Amino acid sequence: MVYRLLFILLATFSLLFSVHAKAEKLDEILLASEEWQRATLSDGTGLYWDIFRYVYEPAGIKVKTLTFPYETAVSYVQRGRADAWLASYLNEREFALYPQWHFDAEVVSVMYNKDNHTTFEGIESLTNKQVAWITGYAYHLYIDVPMQIHELNNRKSILRMLKRGRIDYFLDAEIDIGLAKKEFYPGDKSLIIKDLIKLKLYPAFADTAKGQKFKSIWDQRMPKIYKTKKMKQLFKQWEFDYPFDDKI
Known part of the structure; x- marks a missing residue:
């Protein structure tokens, strides 16, 4: 009876150790993102997915992708169901781990309706105005004026x-705000788009042992590949501006 109990305990310990070891294996990274045209398409193609493959697959780590609304992608990382989300602004969320290296930069644009007698002369124009953006984008962290903020789940x-x-103003990435206008109000000359600010984009890693290791690999690999012909070709292939003319 004692031997049988000892056998069961040893088998249970062995199983638990095996499961833990498998969980800690760095042979796969799970990335979550909103779907963005030419960047993170739901079929696994796009510039950003290709960049992450270029970083991790030579290190023996397979890249797997998930497509969700932005705030859901963030939640997946916070709950440990994904290893990182794209594309976060630096220090956007306190619970995430941020690397030294970004992978792109985007212009944040502002749209307003001139038929409502609204104008835009710079960031100060947003002061105390009704300003909307997609849920989770957290532009208020990077715009130093008070705003009446509305967060919605879709651009329509x-x-x-x-x-x-x-609302008085709509803030979004330059590419996305242009696509939204083209899709829902094509040819509408009352909707005016202007550049607002430029922000670097980062992977935001889960605050776990795996997340820390993936972050370290990212910062080890990026200095070696960001100026390579292959990296520049990826940006050209997907029709994005190359963001690494200057070092971080």
Whole structure:
């Protein structure tokens, strides 16, 4: 009876150790992101997915991708269900681990409706105004004026609010705000888009042992590959501006 109990205990310990070891193996990284045109398509293609493959696959780590609304992607990392999300601004969330190296930079644009007698002369124009963006984008961390903030889950709803005068400004990435206008209000000359700020984009890693290791690999690999012909070709292939003319 004692030997049988000892055998069961040893078998259980062996199984638990095996599961733990498998969980800690760095042979796969799970990335979560909103779907962005030419960057993080839901079929696993796009510039950002290709950059991560270039970083991790030569190190023997397979890249797996998940597509969610932005805030859901963030939540997956926070709950330990994904290893990193794209594309975060630096120090956007306190619980995440941020590397030294970014992988792209984007222009954040502002859209307003001139038919509502709204104008835009710079960041100060946003002061105490009704300003909307996609849930989770956290632009308020990088814009140093008080705003009345509205966060919505889709761009169509934000544009409808802008047209109806319920908000004064809509903030979004330059590419996405242009695509949204083209899709929902093509040819509408009342909707004006102007550049606001430029922010670097980072992977935000889970605050776990695996996340720390993936972050370290990222910062080890990026200095070796960011100026390579292959990296520059990826940006050219997906029609993005190359963001590494100057070192971080």
